[in-house]
Amino acid sequence: MTTVTLHDLRKEFDDVVAVNGIDLEIVDGEFLVIVGPSGCGKSTTLRLLAGLEDATGGEIVMDGRDVTAVEPKDRNVAMVFQNYALYPHMTGRRNITFGMKSSGDFTDEAIDRRVGEAAETLDIADLLDRKPQAMSGGERQRVALGRAIVRDPDAFLMDEPLSNLDAKLRIQMRAELAQLHTSLGTTTVYVTHDQTEAMTLGERVVVMNDGRIMQVDEPQTLYDFPANRFVAEFIGDPAMNMLPVDIENGTAVHDAFAIPLPNADGGLRNGANGDGDVPIRDGRRAVLGVRPEDLYLATERPDASGETLAATVDVTEPLGDSLLLHCSIGESPCKIQAKPRSDIRPGDTVSIAYDPARLHCFDPESGDAFYHSESDASSESVAAAADQGR
Ligand SMILES: Nc1ncnc2c1ncn2[C@@H]1O[C@H](COP(=O)(O)OP(=O)(O)OP(=O)(O)O)[C@@H](O)[C@H]1O
Ligand SMILES: [Mg+2]
Structure with a gap:
């Protein structure tokens, strides 16, 4: 042994x-x-x-x-x-x-x-x-x-x-x-x-x-629960999208969209300072992380509810099993893994839906994760991340 x-x-x-x-x-x-x-x-x-x-x-x-x-x-x-x-x-x-x-x-x-x-x-x-x-x-x-x-x-x-x-x-x-x-x-x-x-x-x-x-x-x-921005961007290909937002009333507010963060009252934590369950300050700045595979064209899932984001397509990359769209949401670059064989062209405006269980927030300075929208394991993982102290 x-x-x-x-x-x-x-x-x-x-x-x-x-x-x-x-x-x-x-x-x-x-x-x-x-x-x-x-x-x-x-x-x-x-x-x-x-x-x-x-x-x-x-x-x-x-x-x-x-x-x-x-x-x-x-x-x-x-x-x-x-x-x-x-x-x-x-x-x-x-x-x-x-x-x-x-x-x-x-x-x-x-x-x-x-x-x-x-x-x-x-x-x-x-x-x-x-x-x-x-x-x-x-x-x-x-x-x-x-x-x-x-x-x-x-x-x-x-x-x-x-x-x-x-x-x-x-x-x-x-x-x-x-x-x-x-x-x-x-x-x-x-x-x-x-x-x-x-x-x-x-x-x-x-x-x-x-x-x-x-x-x-x-x-x-x-x-699923990267402890910080480095891990979030290193693990996963294409890398997780990072969008600058402000947190207001449990909502991630970007220049081009506002999406509510699920479990915002119980789920929002300030893991970065190791205090566990501290609701985060309203008005604080954050980086919203969403993986390309957790974004999709709204037309692909017409029955999905929730907000949609408007994006402009800059480049399309057919990967065979999916279509990778390089887009702009407002001023922010954002990659989206759409279904293959759609006839989207650069210059098109598309409506983007997201999986609300797969949102992440990071502190813009330290890079530490302080929120994962999936509720079950997130509490443990964020606390553990804080304990590891990077
Ligand atoms: N014998 C050495 N003398 C001086 N610097 C060294 C020596 N060995 C490694 N380093 C430096 O230490 C750092 C870590 O090197 P290391 O070889 O452990 O990296 P690595 O993670 O294995 O990278 P890679 O993926 O390129 O193999 C690097 O900055 C490297 O330049
Ligand atoms: Mg090496």
Whole structure:
């Protein structure tokens, strides 16, 4: 069993703060994904876990043991890299067994048995006698995984292991990794900058920005209840629309529309300062967040009630399964995911309806979410977001 706890973990390189005080509890056997934009500190966090970097501050505890200053080889974790890091002059088998042989911890029989098991799990038996140059990218990545699993580590640490593969192979390997995790049950920390990979693979997802954790939650919770504007815009494609509004009498008032916020009395919260159920000030400024897929043409659902917004279509993008409309609502740009095959043209004025259960409000300065219109889970999520303190 392996739980990993990070306490106020920091890493500075000269004048760069790569990891800026991270607190995180990684549960035994979970598949945890760290996602965030380039340079946010994902790889550095993983390398700190592996012991490949020395922490500037804070501590790393594995199963109750402080390993912050422990050598990588004594941590019993296995790292899988983006570039596979296979030795080109060695066969698949030698690549897999190299670390085991040199450690002296394993008999030849034990090594053979483990390679056999790994080869079966990963379906790489016929790659064992080939050198990397005679393997495809996906095959190399499987051999690199084989090298990690033969060691039977306490945790896998994977840094963008699929990003050198083409799109199709990536989707296939993604499913294989998920299966592998189900069968081995080994605690896994997986780093990617790809939000789709994060959402599909992660049992929980850590969103990072600028060396800090923005939110840790299950994928659907991140999508439904983003704790702040960064997460709201990072998770989901196309990104959530952000419209500047004033809150007046529980209504979001924009230059071009006014829409009532459901559950405004009970649901409006000032989560940003951690006070929980504080009704927000009338007249305060806010950023109203609505996802493109939660907006639709009023003509698509004639029976829907509620307000509609007038929008001018600037650009149309047929995506096959939907029609993405780049619009202007007053002065604000806004994307709308409409049904495909409609004959809308740039320059048209359209009437837009929205899903009232999917509205979000963010503080214009701090970016913290203080309102989600869906009532059930929102209270917990907003309070939790405030507790995490960004
Ligand atoms: N060895 C180093 N020396 C100096 N700065 C470094 C070093 N390693 C990383 N950094 C800096 O630390 C920050 C975080 O880097 P890191 O590699 O962790 O980012 P990342 O989230 O993995 O990004 P990417 O998605 O591009 O891989 C960056 O600003 C990077 O330039
Ligand atoms: Mg990286």
